[in-house]
Amino acid sequence: MKISNPEKLILLMLSDIYDKLELTNIDTRLLRTAIHTENTWALDWEMPGVVGSDNEPTPDLVIEVINYLDMWSFLEEAFNSFDNSIKERIASEAEPFGRHVKFPGFDGNNEGSAYSIAKILVNEMGRFSRFNGRDLNSHAPLLANYARMYEVFEPIRTGLGIHRTLSPEEVIVILKAMRNRAS
Template identity: 25%
Template sequence: MKLDKKDRLILINQYKILAKLDANDATYYKELIQILENGYEIFYSLLDQWIDEEMPTEKSRFVLDILDLYRALEDLKRKTKDARLLKHFHGNFKGFDGNNESDYLGFTRFLIEIQGKFQEQKQYYYENDHLNSHCPMIHKYERMLAKVKEDEISIWQMSTEQALSILDA
C-alpha cells in the first residue's frame, strides 16, 4: 500500500481520536500512529489487515440463489411434510466451509444476522455451528442450482420429486 503524507496525516489524526475513545485498544492505535508518523511502509499492511477483499457480485448472487432455493425447500417441506424431504441429508441448509469458503460463509451470516433475511435458516444456525459446514459445499450447491436450471424447475412451484432430484444432484 502506498500512502502520501496527506493520507498519513489523516490516518494519524483518526488513530489519535480512536486511541482517546477506545482505551482498550489505545496501545494498538498508538503503534499504528508510530508506523504512520515514521513512514514504516513495511508495516502499512497492519492498517488494513482486517478489511476483506471485495466479494464479487457473482459470488453474492450464488449465495442468494442457494438461500432462495433452500427457502423454497423449507416452504415445500412445511406444506407436504414429506419424510423423504424432511430426512434428506441435504434437506437442510448446511452453510459453507469456514476454512475454504469463508467469504461465502461470512456473506451468509451477514444476510441472516445483520440484515435479518432468510430467517427460516435460523433454526439450523446452532445445529450446524453457525452455518459452518466444516466441509466444502460450493460444488454441491452448484450442482443443485444447475439441476434447477437444466430441468427448468420453478423452485416456488416444484414438486416433491423435483425437490428430491435437486437435493440428489
C-alpha cells in the same frame, strides 16, 4: 465501493463515535462487520449514498450465495409442508440427503468468503430470515454440490412463488444433484 485502508479506519472511528453518542441513524454493527469481513457491497445495499457515491458492482460470489440461499429456502419450505409418507419417500429416493432437508451452510475454513457473505446477509441484513440463528458453518466444502443443485433448480425457479412450491419429485431431483456426479 472500494474502501481504502485510511477510509476504513475513519469509518470505524466514526462508528465508535456514533455508538458513544448513542446515535441510531446508522447501523454501526453492519458497518463494522462489512469492513472487517471485506463485504463492503453490503454497505451499498443497506446504506446507499452514506458511505460513498460510487456503487461497487455486486460480486459474483454474493449473487451465487443468494441463489443458493433462495434454493434452500424453497427446499426447506416444501419439505416441511409434506406429510410423513412423502418425507420418507424423499429420504429413500434422495439418500443420503433426503433425510434432513435443512441448509447445511458453507465451510468456514475452505469457503470463508461464501460463509461470511451468508452470515452478513442473514444475521446483519435480515435477509433469508429462515436461517437466522443457525450455525451457517457446514464444516465441509459444499459450494460444488450447491452449484450442481442450482443447475437443476434454476429452470424450476421461474415457476415457483406464492401459488406453487416445489413438488416431492422436484425436491428429490434437486437433492440428488447434491451427489458428486463421479460417484
